[in-house]
Structure formats: C-alpha cells, structure tokens
Amino acid sequence: MTQLALVIDLNVCVGCQACVTSCKEWNTSGAAGTMSDERPYDADPSGTFFNRVQTFEVGEFPDTETVHFPKSCLHCEDPPCVPVCPTGASYKRPEDGIVLVDYDKCIGCKYCSWACPYGARELDEKQKVMKKCTLCVDRIYDAALPERDRRPACVMACPTSARLFGDIHDPSSAVSIAIRESGGYPLMPEWGTHPANHYLPRRKTRLRIHDDELERADNPLKIDSQLPKPAQSEPSLDDVTSW
Amino acid sequence: MRPAFSVVLLTTLIGLGQGLFLALFTAQSYALFDLLPRQDLHTFYAYGSLLALAFLAAGLAASFFHLGRPERAWRSAAQWRSSWLSREVIVLPLFMAVVLVYGIAHWAGGGPALIVLPSGIGIDVTVLAGVLGTLLGFLLFVCTGMIYACLRFLPEWHSPLTVINYILLGGASGFTLASLFASVAAPGLSGFFGGWAIIITLLGATGRAASLLRNSRLAPRSVLQTAIGIKHPKIAQKSQGFTGESFNTREFFHGRSAALFSSVKWFFLAAAFVLPVALLAAALASTAAAHLLAAAFLVQYCGLLAERWFFFAQASHPQNLYYQTAS
Ligand code: SF4
Ligand code: SF4
Numbered sequence: 001m002t003q004l005a006l007v008i009d010l011n012v013c014v015g016c017q018a019c020v021t022s023c024k025e026w027n028t029s030g031a032a033g034t035m036s037d038e039r040p041y042d043a044d045p046s047g048t049f050f051n052r053v054q055t056f057e058v059g060e061f062p063d064t065e066t067v068h069f070p071k072s073c074l075h076c077e078d079p080p081c082v083p084v085c086p087t088g089a090s091y092k093r094p095e096d097g098i099v100l101v102d103y104d105k106c107i108g109c110k111y112c113s114w115a116c117p118y119g120a121r122e123l124d125e126k127q128k129v130m131k132k133c134t135l136c137v138d139r140i141y142d143a144a145l146p147e148r149d150r151r152p153a154c155v156m157a158c159p160t161s162a163r164l165f166g167d168i169h170d171p172s173s174a175v176s177i178a179i180r181e182s183g184g185y186p187l188m189p190e191w192g193t194h195p196a197n198h199y200l201p202r203r204k205t206r207l208r209i210h211d212d213e214l215e216r217a218d219n220p221l222k223i224d225s226q227l228p229k230p231a232q233s234e235p236s237l238d239d240v241t242s243w
Numbered sequence: 244m245r246p247a248f249s250v251v252l253l254t255t256l257i258g259l260g261q262g263l264f265l266a267l268f269t270a271q272s273y274a275l276f277d278l279l280p281r282q283d284l285h286t287f288y289a290y291g292s293l294l295a296l297a298f299l300a301a302g303l304a305a306s307f308f309h310l311g312r313p314e315r316a317w318r319s320a321a322q323w324r325s326s327w328l329s330r331e332v333i334v335l336p337l338f339m340a341v342v343l344v345y346g347i348a349h350w351a352g353g354g355p356a357l358i359v360l361p362s363g364i365g366i367d368v369t370v371l372a373g374v375l376g377t378l379l380g381f382l383l384f385v386c387t388g389m390i391y392a393c394l395r396f397l398p399e400w401h402s403p404l405t406v407i408n409y410i411l412l413g414g415a416s417g418f419t420l421a422s423l424f425a426s427v428a429a430p431g432l433s434g435f436f437g438g439w440a441i442i443i444t445l446l447g448a449t450g451r452a453a454s455l456l457r458n459s460r461l462a463p464r465s466v467l468q469t470a471i472g473i474k475h476p477k478i479a480q481k482s483q484g485f486t487g488e489s490f491n492t493r494e495f496f497h498g499r500s501a502a503l504f505s506s507v508k509w510f511f512l513a514a515a516f517v518l519p520v521a522l523l524a525a526a527l528a529s530t531a532a533a534h535l536l537a538a539a540f541l542v543q544y545c546g547l548l549a550e551r552w553f554f555f556a557q558a559s560h561p562q563n564l565y566y567q568t569a570s
Contacts, residue, residue, distance in 0.1 A: 020484070045486070060477050067473065083325035084326050085322060088321045106312065107312045107318060109328065110311075111390075119495070119560075123311060186472075187469070187470060191396065201472070
C-alpha cells in the first residue's frame with residue numbers, strides 16, 4: 001500500500017514562507033475554487049491556508065535557537081477526522097493514503113476540525129466548506145506535467161529543499177530513508193493518529209578540519225609542491241587559491 | 244472551544260423536548276399500572292406531545308444555523324456507521340415522528356387495546372408509541388452526548404459523565420416543564436412531575452459537579468514539546484504564521500475573560516440547580532403553584548443555556564498549542 005507524505009527537515013527550514021505562498025497560489029487557482037481571503041489589505045486580515053509556517057524559540061536567552069515549523073495536514077494513517085464526518089465528505093484514499101474533503105458533499109459542520117488535534121483543517125469563509133492540504137493531488141498525477149514537476153507546490157517552491165515528498169511505505173524511497181536515517185518523528189504521537197508526514201530534527205552541524213585537508217598529505221604526483229605554497233594563514237581551498 | 248449559539252440552543256431545546264416526552268410517558272405508565280389515579284388525560288398528553296414537538300422542531304431549526312451549507316444537510320445521514328453526529332441526525336427526526344404518532348393517538352382517544360397483558364392491562368397504540376419514543380428519546384440523548392464524549396482530544400468531554408449529564412439535564416428541564424404544563428392542563432399531575440423534577444435536578448447537579456471536579460484535575464496530554472517534537476523544556480512560540488486571525492484562532496478559543504468564565508459557572512450552578520429546586524419545592528407546598536413553576540422553568544432554562552455555554556468554553560483543544568502568539 002502506498003502512503004504519500006511530506007518529510008520536513010527542521011534543520012534546513014529557514015522560515016521564508018515560500019511554501020505557504022506557493023501552496024496558496026496553486027490551490028487557489030485550481031478547479032476546487034478559491035481559498036478565500038477576508039479583508040486582505042486591512043488591519044485584521046484573515047484567510048484560508050493549507051499550510052502555515054510558524055516560528056518557535058527554543059531555550060533561554062542567550063542560548064536560544066529559532067525553529068521554523070511548517071504545519072499542514074499530516075495525512076494521518078489512522079485519521080480521527082474521517083470517521084466523525086457525518087456526510088462522508090472527508091475520506092482517506094486507499095490507493096495513496098491522501099486524506100481529502102469532497103467540497104461538493106461537505107456541509108460545513110466543522111465537526112472534523114474538532115477531531116483533528118493538529119488544527120490542520122480550516123473552514124473557508126466564502127465557500128463555507130472545510131479545506132485542508134490535498135498534497136496537490138491535482139498535480140502529482142498530472143501526466144501533462146514533466147515528471148519532475150509532479151510534486152506538491154510547496155515542495156517545488158522550497159529554496160532549501162527542506163520538504164521531501166514520497167511514499168513512506170516504500171522502504172527505499174527518499175522519505176523513508178530520511179525518516180530512518182535522520183531521526184524522523186511524528187507530531188503528538190500520544191494520540192495514536194500515526195501521522196504520515198514526519199519531521200526531521202535539528203542537528204548540530206560542525207565542520208572539523210584537519211591539517212591534511214588543507215595541505216594534501218599524500219600529494220601523489222608532487223604537484224602541490226610545484227605551486228606557490230600559500231602561507232598557513234591564507235585561505236586554502238587548493239583549487240582556487242593555490243595558483 | 245468557542246461556544247456556537249446555535250449548538251447551545253439545539254442541545255438545550257431538544258433536551259427539553261425529550262425530557263418533556265419522557266415525563267409524559269412516565270405519568271402514563273404510572274397510571275397504566277395504577278400507581279397514579281386513572282383519569283381521562285388524552286387531551287393533556289396530546290397537547291403535551293405537541294409542546295414537546297415544538298421544542299424539538301425549534302432545536303432542529305437552530306441546528307441549521309450551525310451549518311455552512313444547510314441546503315446539503317440531508318447528506319449528513321450518510322455515515323451512521325461511524326459518526327455520532329450522523330446518528331443524531333437520523334434519530335432526531337425518528338423520535339419526532341414517534342412523538343407525533345403518540346400525540347395523534349392520544350388525540351384520537353387512544354384507540355382499542357391491541358394486546359391485553361395477563362394482569363388485564365390493555366396496551367394500545369399510545370403505549371406502544373410511548374415505549375418506542377422512550378427508547379428513541381434515550382438513544383437521542385446518547386447520540387448527542389457521544390458527539391462530544393467520543394472526541395478523545397477534548398479531555399473535558401471525553402467521559403461517560405458527558406452523556407449522563409445530557410440525559411439528566413434534559414430530563415430535569417423536561418420534568419420541570421411538565422410540572423408547569425400540568426399545573427395548567429392537569430393539576431392533579433403537577434405534583435408528580437414536580438417531585439420527579441426535583442429528584443432529577445438534584446441528580447443532574449451531582450453529575451455536573453462530578454464533571455466539574457474531574458475537569459479541574461485534568462492535565463493536558465499534549466504539550467508544546469510533543470506538538471512540535473522538540474524535547475527542550477523551554478519553548479516559546481514567536482509567530483503562529485500570520486498576524487491577523489484565522490479559523491483556528493476563532494473556532495477554538497472562547498475569547499472571554501477568566502472572570503466572566505468563572506462567573507458563568509457560578510451562575511449556572513445557581514440557576515440550573517439551586518434556584519429551580521427551591522422554586523419547585525415552594526410550588527409543591529403552595530396553592531398558587533403555576534407562577535412558581537413558570538419561574539422555576541425559566542430560571543432553569545437560562546441556567547442550562549449558561550451550562551451549555553460553559554460546557555463548550557471549558558474544553559481546551561490541543562490545536563491551541565500551535566496558536567499562541569501572533570507577532
Ligand atoms: S492532520 Fe488532522 S486533518 Fe490531517 S489527517 Fe490528521 S487528523 Fe485529519
Ligand atoms: S465540515 Fe465537512 S468534512 Fe468536516 S465533518 Fe462536516 S461535513 Fe465532514
């Protein structure tokens with residue numbers, strides 16, 4: 001069985017909001033109708049979004065880290081929002097695990113949003129139906145698009161490649177490898193919803209440089225010595241500064 | 244959560260209708276087994292059912308204001324296998340239909356006995372409809388209560404006390420109304436209903452106090468650390484991702500001051516339980532009971548509106564962890 005999902009690397013997300021705007025642009029232009037905004041240019045704007053990037057400060061000044069945290073529907077493997085829906089408008093696709101809302105069936109009762117612990121669903125104030133991330137279901141299967149574009153709009157937009165997309169049930173997919181090897185974790189595991197989307201934790205990224213990395217110890221063809229040898233203090237990327 | 248006035252009205256009004264119907268049929272059953280003097284009360288039961296039906300219909304009408312797309316409401320009967328909301332949507336009209344049949348059967352004078360029990364008690368259409376209506380009435384209470392009690396993310400609701408309190412509070416208001424109605428239409432029964440109203444109100448007070456006590460001791464299961472998966476003990480939100488508001492900031496916060504919140508609690512404890520019991524007791528002891536009963540009914544209904552507001556406002560949703568700071 002396939003379970004499509006996003007894996008979001010908190011170590012590289014810079015909080016630029018590119019995924020937020022790209023998501024809104026793609027999904028507001030789609031066949032399902034606009035994601036409406038209320039008073040967009042006033043002092044108290046409000047609008048429907050599938051994806052939000054939030055910012056948290058971890059630690060105590062001066063030892064703090066800023067963590068940018070993108071949040072959208074996690075396409076839970078055991079989605080509590082689906083069984084509560086009285087109309088069947090909310091459903092989980094068996095073929096790829098995407099949780100969707102049928103906007104033609106939804107009566108806007110908001111019950112599903114109460115049953116989602118993550119606040120991933122938003123009622124559209126104009127259409128009065130429940131909306132949420134679709135994993136860009138209208139583009140990832142679009143055979144008219146080149147293969148490399150058949151990915152969610154947020155993934156395409158991310159300048160730091162913080163967002164990976166794929167099948168987490170396929171052990172050899174990039175997302176499964178990332179979850180397995182980079183400590184991927186789900187949100188609020190205490191509720192047993194088994195979110196398909198995972199997050200990769202922050203990592204310490206320190207670069208250790210040894211002498212032999214500045215000056216090649218093996219120097220097999222003795223080429224290095226023929227060049228003007230830079231002083232130890234000079235920048236030493238050998239292909240760039242050495243001649 | 245933000246209490247929606249339509250849902251506050253829906254749950255209190257249908258509770259009242261259900262309670263009234265249960266009260267009517269309780270009296271009829273008592274009379275059937277000669278525990279109350281037998282009188283010809285068909286008109287009383289017929290008008291009583293009409294009154295119950297009116298409250299149920301008003302509740303149903305209120306519920307439509309909660310929907311974004313009321314014209315599609317019929318679709319909500321589809322998922323009765325998994326959704327308590329869907330089950331409520333089915334049981335409410337069924338119950339209303341049975342109450343209507345019960346009322347019409349009484350209006351027509353009850354009809355001949357269809358079955359005669361060995362003890363010589365005749366079972367006619369009104370009794371059959373009454374038994375069916377009682378079952379559906381309780382089922383409807385269970386459905387309404389379970390809509391809230393089944394949501395495990397809202398610990399304040401996720402308890403059998405939620406269902407028990409829906410039954411008891413609906414029953415209490417229904418019996419109070421029955422007592423008021425009987426004081427005008429069948430004075431002999433007013434005391435019977437009033438006595439039960441006091442008992443059920445006291446039971447309701449116990450159930451509600453138990454849930455208040457339980458809720459005051461709840462510890463949230465989700466914290467910011469599990470919400471974003473970072474184990475550090477000190478985490479503060481700096482931005483929720485937007486400066487204005489959104490569905491998430493409107494729907495899940497009641498937005499009232501702590502002072503108002505706690506005064507609503509004391510108000511409903513007084514108005515839904517203490518005052519009605521005092522007024523009902525005074526009415527049982529006095530001769531000019533109708534005014535006291537009318538006061539008891541109105542005060543209790545206002546109290547129950549406040550109780551329902553508080554019920555919604557008190558539930559704190561884990562999604563709120565993600566929406567703490569606008570900046
Ligand atoms: S994140 Fe929320 S809306 Fe999405 S599948 Fe899980 S419970 Fe449902
Ligand atoms: S708001 Fe729509 S999708 Fe959500 S539970 Fe109600 S009908 Fe289903």
